[in-house]
Amino acid sequence: MSAILFFEQGLNGIQFGLMLFLLAAGLTLVFGIMDMINLAHGSLYMIGAYFMASFVQATGSFWLGLPLALLATALVGAVLEVSLLRKLYGRDHLTQVLATFAIILIANEIVRIVWGSQPIMLNAPPELTGPVALPGGLRYASYRLVIIGTGALVAVLLYLLVTKTRVGMLVRAGASNREMATAMGVNIRRLFTVVFALGAALCALAGAMLGPILAVQVGMGENILILAFVVIVIGGIGSIRGAFVGALLVGIVDTSGRAFLPLFFSLFLPPQLASAAGPAVASILIYLLMAVVLYFRPQGLFPARG
Amino acid sequence: MKKALAVFVVLALFPLAMQAVDGMFYVSLASRILIYAIAATSLNLVLGYGGMVSFGHAAFFGAGAFVVGILAVEGVRSAWIAWPVAIAVAALAALVIGAMSLRTRGVYFIMITLAFAQMIYYIFVSLKSYGGDDGLSMPGRSTVAADVTLSNDFVWYYLVLALLALVLYGLHRLVHSRFGRAIDAIRENEARAEAIGFPVYRYKLLCFVIAGAIAGLAGALIANQSSYVSPSLLHWIQSGTLMIMVILGGVGTLWGGVIGAALLLGLEHLIADYRIGWLASYAPNYQDHAGLAVGAVLLLIVMLAPEGIAGLFRKKHA
Numbered sequence: 001m002s003a004i005l006f007f008e009q010g011l012n013g014i015q016f017g018l019m020l021f022l023l024a025a026g027l028t029l030v031f032g033i034m035d036m037i038n039l040a041h042g043s044l045y046m047i048g049a050y051f052m053a054s055f056v057q058a059t060g061s062f063w064l065g066l067p068l069a070l071l072a073t074a075l076v077g078a079v080l081e082v083s084l085l086r087k088l089y090g091r092d093h094l095t096q097v098l099a100t101f102a103i104i105l106i107a108n109e110i111v112r113i114v115w116g117s118q119p120i121m122l123n124a125p126p127e128l129t130g131p132v133a134l135p136g137g138l139r140y141a142s143y144r145l146v147i148i149g150t151g152a153l154v155a156v157l158l159y160l161l162v163t164k165t166r167v168g169m170l171v172r173a174g175a176s177n178r179e180m181a182t183a184m185g186v187n188i189r190r191l192f193t194v195v196f197a198l199g200a201a202l203c204a205l206a207g208a209m210l211g212p213i214l215a216v217q218v219g220m221g222e223n224i225l226i227l228a229f230v231v232i233v234i235g236g237i238g239s240i241r242g243a244f245v246g247a248l249l250v251g252i253v254d255t256s257g258r259a260f261l262p263l264f265f266s267l268f269l270p271p272q273l274a275s276a277a278g279p280a281v282a283s284i285l286i287y288l289l290m291a292v293v294l295y296f297r298p299q300g301l302f303p304a305r306g
Numbered sequence: 307m308k309k310a311l312a313v314f315v316v317l318a319l320f321p322l323a324m325q326a327v328d329g330m331f332y333v334s335l336a337s338r339i340l341i342y343a344i345a346a347t348s349l350n351l352v353l354g355y356g357g358m359v360s361f362g363h364a365a366f367f368g369a370g371a372f373v374v375g376i377l378a379v380e381g382v383r384s385a386w387i388a389w390p391v392a393i394a395v396a397a398l399a400a401l402v403i404g405a406m407s408l409r410t411r412g413v414y415f416i417m418i419t420l421a422f423a424q425m426i427y428y429i430f431v432s433l434k435s436y437g438g439d440d441g442l443s444m445p446g447r448s449t450v451a452a453d454v455t456l457s458n459d460f461v462w463y464y465l466v467l468a469l470l471a472l473v474l475y476g477l478h479r480l481v482h483s484r485f486g487r488a489i490d491a492i493r494e495n496e497a498r499a500e501a502i503g504f505p506v507y508r509y510k511l512l513c514f515v516i517a518g519a520i521a522g523l524a525g526a527l528i529a530n531q532s533s534y535v536s537p538s539l540l541h542w543i544q545s546g547t548l549m550i551m552v553i554l555g556g557v558g559t560l561w562g563g564v565i566g567a568a569l570l571l572g573l574e575h576l577i578a579d580y581r582i583g584w585l586a587s588y589a590p591n592y593q594d595h596a597g598l599a600v601g602a603v604l605l606l607i608v609m610l611a612p613e614g615i616a617g618l619f620r621k622k623h624a
Contacts, residue, residue: 037413039546087609093359093416098553099608101546105601113595226424226542233417280432287421291406294418298410 004138009259010252015144017251018151022206023224024231024243025158026199032175032238034089034192039100040080041203041228042221043107048073048204049211049220050115053122062125069208070201077200081193108218119217122208147209154205155244162240171195175238227254230286234293236300245301250286257282314471321463330459334531337463339571340470341527346551346563347473348520353549354558355481356513357493358408361416362423363548365403366396366518368540370525372430375535378444379436385448385456389526396522397515399426404514408507420542427540441536448530456530466527470564473520478560480516489513554607573600 027041051072055065084103088096123129124143131139162168170191173181182188207220214220231250235242262278269277293301317340321333349363373392382388403422410418436442447456456462480486488509491499500506529535538544547570555566577596586592 031413037416084605091608093413094353094549094553094557095608097361097546098550099605101550102601102604102608105597105604109595109598109601113598222543226420229417230421233414237413276432276434280428283428283432284425287425290421291418294410294414295406298414 004136005259007134007136007138008140009256011140011144011148012259013252013255014248015148015151015251016255017248018148018155019206019210020224020227020231020251021151021155021244021247022202023228024235024247025240026196026202027228028232028235028238028240028243029171029175029195030199031232033171033178033188033195035178036085036089037093037096037100038085039097039225040103040107041199042223042225043104044073044077044080044200044203044221045207045224046111046218046221047076047107047207048200049122049207049216050111050120051204052208052211053120053216054115056122062123066205066208070204073204073207074197074201077203078193078197080200081196085196086189086193104222107221111218117218119215122211122216124212143212147213150205150209154202158240167191167194227286230290232300234290234300236297236302239300239302242300242302249289253289254282254286257285261285310474314467317467318464321460325460333463334459335571335575337459337466338528338531339568340463340466341524341531342548342551342567342571343564344466344470344473344527345521345524346548346555346567347470347477348517348524348563349548350552350555350558350563351477351480351520352514352517353552354556354562355486355493356489356510356517358510358514359416360407360419360514360517361542361545361549362403362419362421363517363521364540364542364544365423365426366400366521367525367528367544367548368430368537369399369426370396370522371529371535371539372436372442372525373522374448374526374529375442375444376433376436378446378448378529379442383445383449383455385450388448389523392526393519393522396525397519400515400518400521401511404511404518408510408514420545423540423545424542427537427542430540431537437535437537439537441534441538444529444533444535446533448526462530469523469527473523474560474564481560485509485512550604554604570600573603 023041023045027038030036030038030041048069052065052069055068055072056062057065059065059068080103084099088099128143128146130142132142132145134140160168162171170181170186173184173186174188174191178188207216227250231246232243233246234249235244235246258279261282262274265274265278265281297303317336320336324330324332345363345367348366349360352358352360352363370392373395374388377383377388377391403419407415407418407422430436431439447462449455456465481489488499488504491502492504492506492509496506525539528539551566551570552562553566554569555564556562574596577599578593581593
């Protein structure tokens with residue numbers, strides 16, 4: 001095992017973690033402010049990726065398609081919030097689970113009807129298909145570096161938005177105590193439509209950026225949704241900072257677990273057993289991480305409510 | 307009681323009627339629905355009566371199925387051995403998962419049960435020698451005596467029906483027992499129940515384990531239903547589906563799980579099996595998109611019938 005391999009897997013972990021952060025940021029605010037379990041968050045990620053594939057094909061350019069896909073998904077998110085989700089805020093968690101599960105079913109079928117059941121191709125922009133040489137002799141895919149850069153940039157922008165602007169102040173007020181914020185005159189309903197649309201756009205960004213790496217297909221949102229939930233539970237529900245730390249933790253643990261655990265097990269287990277145990281334990285690792293975090297910090301790492 | 311008897315008489319006559327009209331397919335479908343009814347009923351015990359929103363019930367359902375499948379592949383096909391082992395393994399899993407999860411509350415309980423269920427999913431999917439991602443095909447249904455299998459769909463239906471009756475009767479007795487009252491009290495006000503002196507944690511854990519064991523039985527049955535164990539039985543979507551059956555049928559009602567299972571699976575098959583002419587002329591492939599209708603119906607029910615279908619028929623307490 002060389003240092004280069006470690007470095008490369010570390011970068012992959014950060015890249016995956018940053019994309020998870022884009023999903024988790026919106027989810028944690030929805031969860032934190034409105035106390036709403038939104039299973040349909042993964043569907044917005046899927047819809048964003050499909051929009052991206054269509055817009056890239058229509059415009060012929062990755063960079064033209066991206067803003068269009070973000071805008072379109074934000075619009076879908078806002079419509080969804082105003083028409084349906086808004087009516088669920090006051091209801092119990094069970095009802096929210098049922099309703100948003102129904103939205104998953106409907107979104108999957110609509111995508112199947114519009115785009116078909118087969119996975120569709122989304123290519124990275126042609127100028128970013130090759131590898132670049134990094135210091136230390138590592139050749140790393142340039143597209144993945146762009147993903148890391150984009151994710152980091154969005155994280156910084158979100159941080160500034162939440163901590164330095166008036167809207168961010170209202171969001172933080174809403175997350176820590178919704179009733180109090182309402183009593184102080186904050187229009188939580190309107191604020192929340194904006195937050196939801198922004199969350200949807202972040203989902204679309206993750207879907208669009210990951211599209212060329214993972215497959216764009218029906219059901220792509222369901223697996224990553226669970227990872228996003230793990231992230232926000234580890235980070236503390238309602239906390240953007242927690243979502244960031246949690247996402248990086250989950251991204252790095254998951255990626256390096258998949259890369260190194262099979263090697264690690266092969267040191268002392270017979271090869272057949274090692275090749276079976278490695279991936280299994282690697283898949284379990286993040287759930288183990290979550291269980292451990294919850295055991296020591298039942299409210300997550302950065303609880304938003306005081 | 308009279309109503310329950312009537313329902314079971316109708317269910318008992320169903321295969322005979324189907325045989326008369328040459329609809330044996332529906333007997334097989336019906337036994338499938340009854341098995342899901344058992345699974346959903348077990349979740350209703352935790353979720354409805356116990357007030358514990360477990361999002362990982364598929365773990366016990368799927369574990370029961372995989373135990374029967376793995377034992378069958380290894381040559382242990384006797385129902386007398388395989389089924390009790392499946393129930394015991396599911397109960398043990400529920401004991402371990404419940405013991406850890408029940409220390410958390412609310413949303414965190416939902417998420418941690420989900421996390422444990424995902425762990426079990428990945429453990430079984432990684433067992434490459436038992437099918438892995440592809441699932442596990444069994445050599446046939448379980449045997450009840452040397453050379454006597456349960457392959458006859460009639461016999462199978464009545465066995466499943468009898469087991470469902472047993473589970474429902476057991477649930478009825480359980481919730482009206484001292485234990486059931488205590489669970490009621492804990493759900494309504496945990497702090498007060500604790501103050502009165504109930505060992506709250508132990509009561510909740512016992513409730514969780516009983517439900518896990520029943521889900522294990524349902525798993526053993528579903529493995530036998532088609533002699534095939536799919537990893538999707540363990541997936542979180544399965545947990546969600548069971549939850550939806552319970553919410554749909556009525557949370558915390560005796561018949562909630564049965565009604566929910568019948569409605570959800572019935573609706574899916576209705577759309578897939580009956581072609582509506584005028585609709586097909588507009589959208590020829592509409593039957594491939596049953597999920598759309600199921601989703602729309604679920605949404606409508608959430609918006610219009612907050613207490614589930616059973617809630618619509620319940621008398622209002624003044």
